[in-house]
Each structure stands twice: as structure tokens, then as C-alpha cells.
Amino acid sequence: MEIFWKTISNYNVSTWKIQVLIVLIAAVLTFRLYRRPSPFIKKAMMFFMVLLNLWVAVVYYFVYCSERPYYYIFAAFWIVMALIWCYELIRGRYKFERSYKYDKISYLLYAVPFIYPLVSLGRGMHFPMMTSPVMPCTVVVFSLGVLMSFSKKINLFLVLLLFHWALLGISKIYLYRISEDILLTICTVPAIFLYIREYIDSGVVVDSKPGVKAINLLLLGTCGIIGVVFTYIILKSFNIF
């Protein structure tokens, strides 16, 4: 617990300038993707996502969090995510095609990284020792937002890894009482539902074995169960039960 916040404050003190830069680049690129998307911007965004994931893996975990036990596994996790983005960049199948359906949710998701520090401030924390917009959990939410708006031909593996990160966020709530991560878990459940539905719709499977309706129902039920379990764990960790 103490190590956790100490590493975060070290990270914030030494990298806040670069963090601001990253946020600015992200904002510009995202804005351009909505307003005037061009092949160059799309490539740049993909490249930025690779760098962002690598940033979390190398700078955040390897350099600043090396005091935490098993930091290398988390770093490996983020390197894998970066590799998936890299794979998509090289393969060029995922093209940031906008799907328009879930735009509002994704705008909400973009706001979350900035709500994180506000929540920290609200809990009575002060600058170095608080969450900031460029941290693993916020990067997850940002990636979810991007994928949500441009959800055609997304990589399911990436989405599932993001989902797993949300699950880890729950354990952080459970163990360290970091209430900021509630935001992450709340965002993930509807997101995973929409993604997998999009994934089913995008499939070339013409007649699947249980009909499309049955699959969607199953998916809805699954996400319902996940949602209930998440809420239960969150409530339990704050001793409400």
C-alpha cells in the first residue's frame, strides 16, 4: 500500500511534463480522427497507441514501479498490448472506421481519465501522491473509448485483455481501497457488451447454430452477471454489506 503510493508519487514528480505532452498529443489526434480523418492521422494514432502502451510498460512499470513485487508481469501484460497494436498497425486491417452508434458513450469515456485526478483530489490527496491522466487504468479507459467510437473490425483479444485489467482494478479496490478504479470497472461492463455484439455482427457467419437472437441474449445475460458480481464486490469492499 505505501509502496504503491510512493511509486506513483515518484512517477508523477519526475514525468509530469511528459504526461502533459502525452495528453495533448492524445487530444489532438483524437480530435483529428473525428473531424478530419486521413490515412496519415490513422497511422499516427495507431503508432501513438503503441507508444502509449510501451510507455506504461517501460516507463511506468519498469522504471518507476520496480519496487512493487511482480512488476515484470504487469509490464509483460502491457508489452503484449503494445504488440497487439503493433500487429494491427502492420497488418492494416483495423482502420479506425467510425461506427457512429456509440459516440456518446465514448465521449464519456474520454472524460474519465480527467475525472480520475479529480476523484483523488476529492478524497483529500495532494499533487504528487495522486492518480494522474497517464496511468495504466486511465490508458485502459482511453483505449476503450477509442475502440468504442471506431468499433469496426476490432481485435477481440485486445478487448479481453482490457477487460482483464478492469478485473485487476477490482482487486485494487478490494485490497488498497482505491476508489478511483470504480470508474474503470463501471465503464468496462457495457463496453465489453457492445464490443462482443459488434464482433458477432461483424462476423461472416451467415447462419450460426443458435440464432443471432439467442447469442445476443446469452451475451446480455453474461454481462448482467458480470455487472452484478462487480457491484457486489465493490459494495463488499466498502463494507456496505
Place this chain on the structure above:
Amino acid sequence: MVFTDILYDASFAAVAGIGFGAISDPPIKAFPSIAILSAIGHAVRFCLMHYAGFDIASASLFGAFSIGFGSFIAGKKIHCPMTVLSIPSLLPMVPGIYAYKVILYLIMFLRHMSVGDDNIVYVQAMFSNFLVAFTTTFNLAIGATVPHFIFREKALSLTRVKKSKL
């Protein structure tokens, strides 16, 4: 609380049976039977282990027996071969924890090979876990297969749909 314990066990076994069945692409209408059979089989094993003092291997044998017979009855009703129903229902009884411990102790043994007398403990643990895992799996297969030999011809004609039903 005995009843709720059994119900808890049976319901999770049912979910597990459905899921493991789904990997092998069964017909849709076989799913309810698979769920019921795996619930019954696992509940039988649970009861035998917790209330009758059986060990895991022999309890698994009886659990697999009940699945085998149940698959004959259910197969007759929905015209499915017995194995289609019995194999997914058996999977929730696979002794995964013991298999895991075999690998765990093997690695521990390899790490402590030169450290003195410690290593023999790991070998012992590895072997006992291996024996449990192996006999349990073996008994599962035996228990599910025996009903095939009891019913013989009948077991092979479950998929026959009588003319009146067509």
C-alpha cells in the same frame, strides 16, 4: 445446510458441464440433458465423499456410473448417442487440482534437487497426487463405459427414430 451444499455443488457442475460440452459442438437440444447429468454425477460424488466417507477415486467411479446410466435414459428420449451426453458431463469431475499439484511438486523437486533432504518430500507429494489424479481419471472412464457393455445392442440403437415418431 446439507441440502444447500449439494445444490451449490450440483448447480456449478451443471454450468461446467454445459460449457465443456459446448467445446465439442453438441446438438442444441442435448444441452439440458448434459446439464442435468453433470449435476447428478457431481452431486453423487459430493455426497459419497462428504457424507459416506468415500475417497475421491471410488466416489468418482460411482458418479461416472450414474452419468453413464443417466445418459442411456436421456439418450433414449432425445435420440442421442450415449457418449454425446456422458463425455461433457464427466469433465467437471476431472481432478484438476491434483494434476496441478503434480506439476507444482515436480518443479519444486527440480529446484530443490541439490539442497539436501528436502527433495524427497516433494517426490512423495508428487507421486501421491499423481496416483490420485490418474486413478480418478481412470475410474471416470471405466464408470462411464460400463453401461455401454450392460446395455449392448440397446446402447447402439438410441439414435433410431421409430416410424411412428417421424
Place this chain on the structure above:
Amino acid sequence: MAKGEISINNNNLKSRAAFLSEYAAMLMGSGVHSSRVIRNTKRMGEAMSMEVIISNFHKSLMLYASDRSSGESVNILKEIPSLPISFEINTNLSRLSWEAYDGKLSFDELKERYRKLVARPKLHPVVILILSSFANASFCALFGGTWYSMGIVFSATMIGMSSKQKLLSKGVNVFIVFALCSFIASIVASTAVIFKLQTSDIAMATSVLYLIPGVPLINGFMDMMEGHVILGMARLIDAFLLVLCIAIGLSGTMMLLRNSLLL
């Protein structure tokens, strides 16, 4: 080659025997134990007034068919395709053999029905993904895992299973896929160990169990008990190698985390 394609269309012995061998190979390929394959094929042959003798091996089967009326005979050696296990094909093709036996279908009808049954859609991958994840999570509960370990196992299975589906559809070697997927699933589940939660060992152990090759294991036992010892052994060895691959992947994770697993 399209599945179930039969090029020769005339009604002579050769084309009937070719159809039978195709049928038997399809059954063997979709994971049916050998005595059922033999029974079904013999019954099918009976319906077409042929006497059939089959000798199955792991990768190929040999079929001898002789016409009852003319006494002509033909031998066919057929390769068994490596298809995904499908209980639906098992059920439907067994039923088809009874329908043929009960004398309702002509040869052309039979071929048409067969082609349709084989082309039936498989269970949707997303459904398999979700159901098997639930299965593994409840498996974790059966071993005494807590709700949190169940969640971890759920997500680990989802990731492992989706990579398995992806890799198998890309045509990667099945042993490599099993080792890799067991490694992926267990390393994802190992996060439970990192956070030092209770029952994290159960989460680790159950996260790879979705890979257990249950069908070849039990088929192998059944084959051996029914006298097809060599084929049974072949199937068991096949299953055993897959289990070994799972163990390799799992031990890879354990090597990484060994210090926290010390009891």
C-alpha cells in the same frame, strides 16, 4: 476439397463404397469411438445391400465392401481428415444410418441428406467462448475457489480460449497452440497470486482446464475396452501429449512465479 463431395454419381458398387468410406472417415474425424463408426457404417452398407468390413487406424481407414447380389467386391483406403470434434455430426450421422436402414431413403437421397447434415453450422465461437468461460469459473467454484478467483478464471479462460480459436483457425500446430494457450491462461490467472488472494492456487490450476482433451481420453478408453486396443492406445497417446503440452505451458508460468508458490 468440399466436405462430403461425391463426384461419381452412378449407382454402382464403387460409388456406394466411396460414399461409405467418406461417411466413416467423417465420423472418425469428428471424434466418434470406433465401435460406433463400424456399427454405423455396416448398418449403412446393409441398407445398400452390401457387406462391409472396416479396419480403422488413427489416420486412415480401410474399407472392404462386397455386393450381396453380384458378389463383386471393392477395397478402399481412405484418409481420415482431422476435423474439430463435433457431437452434432456424431448424432446426426448415426441417425442417418438408422434412417437408411429402416428403408426410407434411396442412395441419391442419402447422399443429399449427408451433404446437408455435414454442412450444418457449428456452434458460434462467441457462444463457445462465453460458455466455456463460465464452465471454467464454476469449475473453480467446485474446487473451493472464492468469487474473486472465479472472476479471474473467467477472464483468463476468455483470453486463453479466444487465442486458441484464433490460432487454430490460422492453422498453427495443435501442440504449440495448447502449450501457448495454457501458458497464456495461467499467466493471466497468475495475477490472483500476485495480489496474494486466497485460493489463488485454485485459480491457477483451473484456468487451464478448458483445454483438457476429454473426448479423445474417454474415446481411447472405450476403444480399448471394446477390443480396438491399438486405436485406443493411439487416441490415449494423442490425448496424453496434449495434456503434456498443457503441463508445459502451466509450468512455464510457475517458473516465472515460483517464489510466491512456495508453500
